[in-house]
Amino acid sequence: MSSQTASPADVLDDTPVAKVLRSAKRRVIAALDLDFLDEWMDNGPGRNPKYDRSQMLRGLLLCTAEVKFQFRELEECFDSMIGRLICEFDDETPVLSTIWECWNRLQPYIQRVFDRIVQLLDSVGLYGDRFAFDSTHLPCSRTDPDGVWMWESASEEWVYGYGLLVAVDCASDLPAGAVVVQRKQHPETATLECFERLIVNTDVTTVLGDSAFDTLEFHDRCVDRQILPVCTYNPRNTADPLDIVFRIEAFAEESDIQLDRTALQDAFDGRIAVERFFSTAKEDDRRLSFRVQGRQRVETHVGLVLIDRLLTALANRLDNPTANLRKAKPW
Structure with missing residues (x-):
């Protein structure tokens, strides 16, 4: 985060339209600079789109908000x-086929759009420096050929769908890194991808995770970047378990460093932020109820929903500089 923190109003374009809109959320969508998408997305062979990509994304963000x-x-x-x-x-507005074509072509860019908005929020001081990692399942229709069956231990049932891995700010419950995965039980490569995106988007001092994140490569990368990983130790990973609670304790012992386990536990308790995030995201069943099929289209849908959560926080602060960022108020 930069030394000089801008205000939410400073990072929005001064558009005439935004001035006449009463809703802060609508003002944010109208005034958000999305011109970068016109540079990222080529028109394709023989294509001369009638509407700018930034216009189309703005419309999809409005649809997501509503x-x-x-x-x-x-x-x-x-x-x-x-x-x-x-x-x-x-004059004319896009017909359904034009909107659908944009949705289909947006997937390779939606992650970059999300990252861009995260960096925007970071520039206005909406993020802290401790982040909790976790994953959840995203149910989809059984007719979706790209979905998979996975075991949901919380509800003790099999569910069909996708997985979502996120890194959530412990101070605001806002996502700052996210990856759509094949299933909730994701591979280490997905964790590393989410981590690398996170550290580009914002400053990080501590990351939290349960035993699913007890992997050596993840801890190595954190330590190499002077980030403290507080992830519970998984004794099932070895035939000779260590007498530790958190994997970082083993790293510390190798370097003759003493760590306060109570302090680590206190830090780990901040992981509740990601649980609150998932709970809030799933409160409205319609928001993550997929009308599309296929992983690429689902990734676009999830990306739009995550971006919408960030725009809600920006709008809340635009309305009230002291607003609680954890409140994802319905619009």
Whole structure:
């Protein structure tokens, strides 16, 4: 995070449309600088799109904020008076096939858009420096060929769908790193990908995780970057278990460093932030109820929902500089 912290209003464009919108969330969507997407996405061979990619993304963000994901709802949202104002459509608005084409082409860029918005929020001081890692399942229709069966230990049942791995700020419950994975029980490569995105997006001093994150490569990368990993030790990973609670204790012993286990436990308790994040994200079943099928389209849907959570926080602070960032108020 930069030494001089900007305010939420400082990072938004001064657009005439934003000034007439009463809702802070709508003002944020209208004033957010999304021109970078026009540079990232090429038109493709023989393509000359009628609408800028930034316009289309702005419309999809509006649909996400209003929880409109059914195909006709998408078209109606784009064609509404608010949609026309926010997206600055001149006369005609995009038809469903145009919206669908944008959705299909957005997946390779949605992760970068999310990272960009995280960095924007970091520049206005909305993140702390301790982050909790965890994963959850995202149910989908059994007709989706890319979904898989996975065991959900909390509810003790098999569920069909995808997995979502996130790194959530312990101070604000805001996601700062995220990866859609095949299943909740993700490989170490997904953890490392999420970690690398996180440390690019914001400053990190401590990461927290349960025994699923007790891997040597993950701990090595954290220690190499002078980040403290507080992850519970998994004795099932070896035939000769160590007398430790957290994996970092073994690293410390090798370097003759004394760690206070009570302090580590106190830090680990901050992991509740990621549990609150998942609970809040799933409160409205419609938000993560997929109307699309196929991993790429699902990744776009999840990316839009995560970005919407960040824009809600930005809007809350735009309305009230002391607003509780953990509150994901319905719009």
